[in-house]
Amino acid sequence: MVRSRASERERNESSASFTWLAAALGLRPGRGPVAEAWADTRDTMREPRNQSVAYPTDWTSDPWLARGARITGAGMITPCWAPPDGIDEWTAPDVTGVVAAFASAAQRTRPQAPAREVPGNVPGGAESAFLRGQAEPGGRDAAGRARAQHVRAWLGCAVGPLIRDVLLSADPDPGAVAAATAARLETPRRIKLPASWAAANQFSEKYLDLLYNMRTAPDGRLAFPDAAGVRIGQGEGWREHWTWLSRDIGLGDLREALRVAARLMRRPAVVEGLLSTAASEDRRLGMTAVAVARRWLLTLRAMAWLEDAAGEEWTHVRPRDLACFAFNALKPDWPRRVIGISHRSSDTKSALSMTDLWSSGRCAIDATYVPSWETNTGMVWGLFGATAAIVRVRSPGYERSAWCLREDELTRYLVERSDFLAERWVLDLDPRDLGALDAVHSSGGDDPPPPPPADAPARRPAPTRVRVWTPGSRPEWQTAILRAGAALRVINTLLADADLTNRFVTEFLLGDAHFPGPAPGGHPDGWDAYREVFRELQALSGGAEPAVRLPWGYGAEQTALDMALFRRLPEPRPGELRDALVAYEFLRSEWPMLAGDRRRRYLAVDLRHVRREEWASDERLSLQRGLLAVRAPVPVWIVQHAGQDVDGWPIPGDHPIFTEHFPGQFPWMAGDRPDRTPFVAGTGLEYSSALTALIGRPGVR
Known part of the structure; x- marks a missing residue:
């Protein structure tokens, strides 16, 4: 049962920002470049000649949040354009047939437009509140960090990561901010698209996919999304949004994050840059700005609803359910x-x-x-959000x-x-x-x-048949090799010299010398955890020479790959390094050979024949535990039998869970599960003669 938590009504900051943005864009009374460009784009989309929408892959996105579906004579569905009249409205499919058939059982929901709040100016505390939370990467202010990540998610959903950076910038010069906004809106236009994308870019759809997935790297350069990783308009950055929105957070913290995000959006110079771009003679560039305005307005509508809902008391619904429900209405699905x-x-x-x-x-x-990149909570509410x-x-x-x-x-x-x-x-x-x-x-x-x-x-x-790779259990010697190989690469990201790394392992980790410095990433288990990894493999392989080494000529290119994977490791926590290292080496040396076209690839951890008591400690399942802990380059799912309740197991994160209730329930999962995977070739590491003999011993697999 829902009860109001507020003793007196506070201003809904998201509604205030919606009112402010609509006025700044000139949507009231409906004149100005954005309103006129929307009307022109909407009417063009509706023309019969534009109803056969081209799409180059199965990962069809809806960056305008304006696509419908046509039924072909064979009963298949294909994309079409179905834009609503207003730029700040969702597309509304006709469900009158279903409602009429079950009239006595149907109830219409209560539509509520954002209240026309007086926005006022941006409070000076909005930026500082956000930055305080952002500055706490550890556990000292976990709630503040969660609020900051919620702010980033809503800003990114509204305008994309590049313009989010402008909204968060400290530049006091309005002219510079407007120019930066216009330049970032133009960035996708300067990118040469693949030829296969050209037909799917009539209304700047592909430019929008890029804009909402490009990011600024820590060194200031633009980070372009891997096209294979952009699934239904969502690149890996969306996984971070879903992950944070799905974590436990209080209703008060959820509401405060929304209020801060809404206040941060009230930046006139950003709207000025948007308006100048919307009026561009470059038609596709102008469309890009109009689409951003539309998604910004719709985001504020959803935020206004969520801000009110977070002010209520709920019996069963959790704050993360509310956040994921609203966020799902905005994904380009x-x-x-x-x-x-x-x-x-x-x-x-x-x-x-x-x-x-x-x-x-x-x-x-x-x-x-x-x-695509949703969590389990995000996936469930994706069934209902829009x-x-x-x-x-x-x-x-x-x-x-x-x-x-x-x-x-x-x-x-x-x-x-x-x-x-x-x-x-x-x-x-x-x-x-x-x-x-x-x-x-x-x-x-x-x-x-x-x-x-x-x-x-x-x-x-x-769904179409989806390629899902499901790793089987590994013998302990395989996990030991993977773990030590990863440890070697991780240490090299710190030392940046293959020969020095090899000598370090020999003298300090296999030898008796003590190294006083911190372990990579400041891991709380220190160097003892790494020493254990190398000594276990050495005991398995035997022989005097180190079981695994970096080869001569292991240079900057290989180290860069290692560093990229190092950033995918989870935050260091006691006892979690071993499994994460196994997953690291699998993703580094085996997955590139298995993945092929990653648009059609997922990883799944199959727990249908695993008991809870063996999950946490069975060495043969170390890879599976590790894949659920790291940030893999493709989505990772869980498959379980009904009644296993793996959501109560010690599993990090909130991965999508598929529950089998009857045999053959998931024929669309085109699974790959090799009994053994060759991992010696292509790993780029050197093994000792003793370890090579162990690997090649008949029957060892």
Whole structure:
């Protein structure tokens, strides 16, 4: 049950910033370069000749948050443009057929536009509050750091990382700030796009994908996203957003982060740079600015809703649920689901799998929803964040599920109190109604003619077959080799000299000499943890010479690769180094040979045949534990059997969890699980003759 926490109403800072931004952009009364450019772009998108949207890969994004879906004669769905009238509105698919079929069970949510707050000036404390939290990378002010990361997430979602840096800059010169904004908006335009992207850039879609994923490196240079890592408009930077939004945080801290972010957005010089770019004679550059204005406005709408919701008391819904629900409405995802199914898996999933809803690209079901960089919390709320119809399947066990209780409480809030979408419906159905829902969904849609045949559901291979690599257990000698190889590379990132690194290992870690300096990254276990790693491998291999060495000529290029992976290691905590090192070396030496086209690649840790008591300590599972601890270059999922409840196991992070309730539930996971992986060739390390003999010994694998 939701109760108000506020004794007296505070100004909603997000609403105030929305009012300020709309006025600064000239949207009230609808004149000015942004309003006119939006109207022109919207009308062009709606033209029939523009309804066949080109997309060069399966990772179709929706950077304008304005795409719909057309149903082909074969019942497949393809992208089309479906922009709303207003620049500050979400696209609203037509769900009247579903609502009419279940009229007695349908409730419309309560749309609530941001209140027209008087914005005032930016309080001087906004920047300092953010910077104080940002300056605490350790644990001394964990709440402040979490608030700062929430601020970064919302600013990045609104305007992208490059313009976020301008919003956060201390430059007092308005002219310089406006010029910096315009220059950063133009940055993607100066990049030569791959030829395959040209047809998918009619409305600057690819420039927008770049703008919302490019970052400024610590040395000040622009860091360009790996195209293979930008999944549905989300590059790796989005993983950081989802990770922080999914962590435990108090409602007060969540609300304060939103208020700081909203105040930071009120920077007139940034809007000045946006307006000048929107009026550019370069049509695609102008479109880029208009799209940023749209996403900025929509972000503030979602933030205004969230700021109010964070001022309430909740029974089952957690602050991270609220944050991920709102954030999901803003991700550049396609296809956007029309119907989201809230259900108790053990009661309903088998029946759902027998319907065409299961394979529909317009229906959100957790078992067939492929996340990009979302956490598990983010993935679950992705089923509902921007969904026009939320169906609660009221099975007997619905209220015995923690997730169903959260979904029920939040959707009741949408109906009774407030929703940021202008049109959304919540339906309460009995499991026996699934057949009727399936029939209604399959017989029509929110798309223009031609309609599909009555027996053809709105199918996309949804999801398409996804390449998922699932590592098996490793014998202890393999994990020992991987761990020592990684330790060697990590030490070299500190010493930057292969010969010096080899001598250091021999004299200090395999020998008896003591080294007084800190271990790489200031790890709390110190050099003793590294000494243990090398001595374990030496004991396994035998022989007098060191079991593993860096080769002669191990130069700057190799060290740069090692340093890039070193940055993917988790924050140093006691007892966690060993598994992280195994994952490090796997990603360094084996994964590049396995990955191929990473747009189609994921990693999954399969725990279906693992018991909780063996998970934390079994040496053969060290790679799996490590992959869940490091920031891998591709998303990492977890697969479990129903009833395992691995979310209660000692697993770091909040990885997407796929739960198998019946055999063959995940045919779309095109799995790879080799029984043994050759890792000697291509590792770039030298092994001793004793270790080489061990590896080549018959039957050792």
